[in-house]
Amino acid sequence: MTEISDGVLYCGRADKERRLFDQIMPIPQGTTYNSYIVKGEKKNALIDTMYAKFVDAYMDDIVASGIRIDAVVSNHAEPDHSGAIPSLLEKFPEARVYCTKKCAENLRNFLGISLDRVEEVSDGQTLDLGGRTLEFIHAPWVHWPDTMFTHLREDNFLFTCDFFGAHWTKGIIADNSTELAEAAKGYYAEIMMPFRNFCVKYLEKVERLSPKLVLPSHGPIYKDPSFICNLYSDWTSPSVARKVIIAYVSMYGSSETMAKELAELLEARNIRAVLADIIETDECSIAKALVDSAGIVFSTPMVLASPHPKSVYVAELANILRPKLKFYSVMGSFGWGGNLSAAIDACFTLTKPKKIEGLTVKGLLLGEDRKKLGELADRIAEQFSE
Numbered sequence: 149m150t151e152i153s154d155g156v157l158y159c160g161r162a163d164k165e166r167r168l169f170d171q172i173m174p175i176p177q178g179t180t181y182n183s184y185i186v187k188g189e190k191k192n193a194l195i196d197t198m199y200a201k202f203v204d205a206y207m208d209d210i211v212a213s214g215i216r217i218d219a220v221v222s223n224h225a226e227p228d229h230s231g232a233i234p235s236l237l238e239k240f241p242e243a244r245v246y247c248t249k250k251c252a253e254n255l256r257n258f259l260g261i262s263l264d265r266v267e268e269v270s271d272g273q274t275l276d277l278g279g280r281t282l283e284f285i286h287a288p289w290v291h292w293p294d295t296m297f298t299h300l301r302e303d304n305f306l307f308t309c310d311f312f313g314a315h316w317t318k319g320i321i322a323d324n325s326t327e328l329a330e331a332a333k334g335y336y337a338e339i340m341m342p343f344r345n346f347c348v349k350y351l352e353k354v355e356r357l358s359p360k361l362v363l364p365s366h367g368p369i370y371k372d373p374s375f376i377c378n379l380y381s382d383w384t385s386p387s388v389a390r391k392v393i394i395a396y397v398s399m400y401g402s403s404e405t406m407a408k409e410l411a412e413l414l415e416a417r418n419i420r421a422v423l424a425d426i427i428e429t430d431e432c433s434i435a436k437a438l439v440d441s442a443g444i445v446f447s448t449p450m451v452l453a454s455p456h457p458k459s460v461y462v463a464e465l466a467n468i469l470r471p472k473l474k475f476y477s478v479m480g481s482f483g484w485g486g487n488l489s490a491a492i493d494a495c496f497t498l499t500k501p502k503k504i505e506g507l508t509v510k511g512l513l514l515g516e517d518r519k520k521l522g523e524l525a526d527r528i529a530e531q532f533s534e
């Protein structure tokens with residue numbers, strides 16, 4: 149365990165071997181499951197717990213510390229933070245779980261925890277630990293409906309659970325590096341971006357509290373919370389960059405040529421073109437590029453009368469992550485027939501960017517079609533003057 153300040157201990161664990169989160173996002177460093185002990189004069193509280201994989205070692209650490217746990221605060225029931233609650237309740241038979249009503253339902257459903265051991269807390273409710281007070285702040289939809297923050301009032305420390313998280317294992321305390329900012333951005337893009345409007349609301353709340361420390365449940369603790377707050381302020385702002393992602397997949401080179409030529413045409417129009425070879429680019433890179441891009445162009449060959457299924461996967465990713473995309477277009481090469489955009493169009497049900505007329509080319513990009521690619525670049529450029 150690591151002492152963060154007098155009577156506040158870190159008892160989380162790094163999972164450096166883990167390579168995928170939610171079976172979608174690559175996490176090259178792995179991640180951490182953060183858990184904190186807050187010691188009071190009368191009671192000791194544990195804030196968030198542990199992923200099942202590490203429960204035995206986690207329980208050994210707690211038992212070895214000799215600290216009696218009286219309160220288990222569950223800010224959010226997802227099993228990466230709640231997996232140790234059954235073991236804790238067994239080890240400390242007097243302990244109570246403090247969480248929102250929805251979290252209590254989830255704890256029962258995911259972990260079989262008896263509601264007899266649970267205190268459902270209202271927004272603003274407090275728990276007196278003796279000389280220290282925990283205030284529970286409901287924060288639904290960052291990122292589950294059950295989520296809350298816990299504020300340690302006397303110290304002005306804010307435990308934000310997944311909000312402000314990062315898949316970062318290079319230290320318990322934030323080093324405010326560009327590398328950390330990128331890791332936090334990847335985390336934001338997958339976990340929080342679909343709830344951007346809620347992020348704005350809770351960001352304002354955090355800024356009003358002006359905590360001395362922000363202690364999330366993944367990644368480092370922020371001793372300078374303005375670092376992560378400023379990043380969130382930027383990512384959640386309504387504005388988009390003069391930037392377009394060109395996500396391409398190519399079987400024999402035509403769709404790749406179209407993607408690269410379109411990139412040059414857009415750059416010539418002062419639009420940043422982010423070329424993403426779908427086969428080589430991981431989901432996290434695409435998700436991060438979506439955070440502030442104005443548009444996305446899919447360049448794909450026709451495969452059995454439809455766009456290449458890898459391009460449809462990227463379209464679905466762009467749909468569910470709900471970025472600020474204003475427009476999209478589909479282009480590519482075909483041999484005999486089919487519909488190059490229908491399967492991609494069908495993806496955009498949650499995110500609803502405007503469709504810009506694309507371009508289909510029979511075989512290679514030659515002659516008149518090259519001129520049409522320039523016209524597509526013009527149509528895209530027009531989107532920035534509207």
Ligand code: FEO
Binds near residue numbers: 226228365366
């Ligand atoms: Fe890290 Fe939503 O759990």
